[in-house]
Amino acid sequence: MSAPAEPGASDGTTAQALVGEELWAHGDNVAEYANRELRPVEVLLLVRYRDVLSGRVLELGCGGGRLTGYLAEIGTVEAIDVSPAMVEYTNRRYPRTRCRQGDMRDLSAWESGSLDAIVAGANVLDVLDHAGRHAVLDELRRLLAPDGLLIFSAHNAGSKDSIPSPFGVVKSRNPARMARNVVLLPRRVGNRRRLRRFEQVEGDHAILNDEAHDFSILHYYIERDAQAAQLAEHGLKLVECLDLDGAVVAPGEHAPHTHELHYVARHGP
DSSP: OOOOOOOOOTTSOOHHHHHHHHHHHHOOOHHHHOOOOOOHHHHHHHHHTHHHHTSEEEEESOTTTTTHHHHHHHSEEEEEESOHHHHHHHHHHOTTSEEEEOOTTOOTTSOTTOEEEEEEOTTGGGGSOHHHHHHHHHHHHHHEEEEEEEEEEEEEGGGGGGOOOGGGGOOOSSHHHHHHHHHHHHHHHHHHHHHGGGOEEOSSOEEEEOSHHHHOOEEEEEOHHHHHHHHHHTTEEEEEEEOTTSOBOOTTOOOTTOSEEEEEEEEOO
């Protein structure tokens, strides 16, 4: 796939939004996402919240159905993804799930209070810019029934100092993978140089270029306590925050050992 166009727009669209739209709406990433591999924390969450997930569930950014297939075995699942290729594959692979093409910034097709749970795995909310994230959180609260759950993951700003450079991901114990990394190095360096100037570090979050998709995307990073406060702004109360192994990340912890955190939040007091 070709590199995304140079970010920049006169209508206020952010660089983060532009590069994300180019990658997800126009790219074909099915091969990368068409698997059923779960992280330990995801297994734990599927088991722990099985009762709620047995109701009506909406999955945001279903990709190739990595989580979708498991959710469909538990409850009634609808899903949305911006990629036509992903939607076609997921509907064919998991016929019990209704996956539609669409942008998670427009969830008007679902009625207020109609969902028992919303699942947003693989850090999908992090493709949104700051304003977009806040707008979507408002919508997710609207869609959730009283005591409904939002289960999602997000890049951890507490680990931002460990984001590698393009040169830092070249070495591998697998000779074939290392050879591939060498071939991809010029592309990765070019993407990094092109997008680095659009990075932002704010008081409670950061927009950073990381190694995902050969350094061709910008992601939203936030720490545990800032995420809890952000959720509260939108009427969502943090139930728990876990690292990739399922260990609890307590208030005040930065968790630099994990690049993503998994959250469960409840609609209601």
